[in-house]
Amino acid sequence: MISLKFKEMFYVDYSLAYAIIKQYGITDKDKEKIEKMNMDPGVRKAIYEILKIA
Numbered sequence: 001m002i003s004l005k006f007k008e009m010f011y012v013d014y015s016l017a018y019a020i021i022k023q024y025g026i027t028d029k030d031k032e033k034i035e036k037m038n039m040d041p042g043v044r045k046a047i048y049e050i051l052k053i054a
Contacts, residue, residue, distance in 0.1 A: 017046035028053055 020026065020043070026034060028051040034044060047053075 011046075013040070013042040013046040014050070017043050017050055021047060021050060027051065 020037075020039070024033075026047065031053055034047055034053075037044075
């Protein structure tokens with residue numbers, strides 16, 4: 001978790017991904033919902049990493 005906090009501080013994709021997760025209440029079971037969202041691939045990858053979605 002420490003490395004994830006480090007990434008949030010220095011990488012915009014991780015900060016934005018964390019904000020999206022909080023705002024939309026996304027969980028690890030919302031993979032289909034994430035796929036339907038129009039977003040940058042880097043942000044989508046960060047969301048998957050934060051939520052530990054394969």
